Amino acid sequence: MRRASFLLLLCLFSPYVWSEATWSGLIIIEETINGPDASGGDQHELERFAHIIENRLKQARIQLLQAPPMIARVIREDIGFYEAELERVVAARGGAFRMGRTNYIVKGERMLLIADGAKLLVDRVTGEAAGQVEGHQTMRKLQPIPEPTSLDDHPPGPDMLGYPTRHLVRRIRGKSYAIDVAVGLPNPYAIGLLEGGHENDLVRELAEMPGLPMMVSEVGGEAVRSLCVVRVDRHEVADLVFQAP
Numbered sequence: 001m002r003r004a005s006f007l008l009l010l011c012l013f014s015p016y017v018w019s020e021a022t023w024s025g026l027i028i029i030e031e032t033i034n035g036p037d038a039s040g041g042d043q044h045e046l047e048r049f050a051h052i053i054e055n056r057l058k059q060a061r062i063q064l065l066q067a068p069p070m071i072a073r074v075i076r077e078d079i080g081f082y083e084a085e086l087e088r089v090v091a092a093r094g095g096a097f098r099m100g101r102t103n104y105i106v107k108g109e110r111m112l113l114i115a116d117g118a119k120l121l122v123d124r125v126t127g128e129a130a131g132q133v134e135g136h137q138t139m140r141k142l143q144p145i146p147e148p149t150s151l152d153d154h155p156p157g158p159d160m161l162g163y164p165t166r167h168l169v170r171r172i173r174g175k176s177y178a179i180d181v182a183v184g185l186p187n188p189y190a191i192g193l194l195e196g197g198h199e200n201d202l203v204r205e206l207a208e209m210p211g212l213p214m215m216v217s218e219v220g221g222e223a224v225r226s227l228c229v230v231r232v233d234r235h236e237v238a239d240l241v242f243q244a245p
Helices: 003-007 043-064 069-093 188-192 201-207
Strands: 024-035 095-107 110-115 118-123 128-133 136-141 156-160 163-172 175-183 211-218 224-234
Touching: 043 069, 069 095, 095 188, 110 188, 156 175, 156 211, 163 201, 163 211, 175 201, 188 201, 201 211
Parallel strands: none
Antiparallel strands: 024 095, 024 224, 095 110, 110 118, 118 128, 128 136, 156 163, 163 175, 175 211, 211 224
16 A cells, blocks of 8 residues: 555545534544564664664655655655565564554535645535645545445444444455444545546545445555554534635
């Protein structure tokens, strides 16, 4: 899973999820790399190497915000390389590493996405998403939301943050993903469906879920990438929050 694919997600809901259109609040999703328990090796050296790569990754993301298009393309390739290196280090040293966090502020048919390098306002009424991505202003039309997949035949998953889930496994482009969905909550992955967008297959699969994917994890491998909902806070969001970014 490439991190950029998730930072640029906008937040919309399918008609199925919109049965309660007044849902208002905050959803926070983190992307992490989780390695096995550490077993020998030079842990100090691995930790030092991880910090070096992490610093280079942070600098590359800062540079990306002001880079012209041709340079930005090269920086994105560097970011992909640094992320792959971090994944290998985490697999060797064990433990977990947080790649990033995305906040989704929801109120009815509006959603504000805030992440590293992205701040986007999505409005289902106007059918547009507008804001800043990597330091550049952007405005895009929204695609129709796909028909939600029924999970009635899937077994219960673990309760997460107090919400019951349904568990399923999907195989996408040679990789298997375990997914736990809280049916009926807003689905922030559906917002990635922009006109002319280039969503990956996993994002498209998640956008078809009839609720909030609470946990999405690769199955197998020494280091596992996961998308995990760490907070669902339902409260009344002020309209002022949704002013154009």
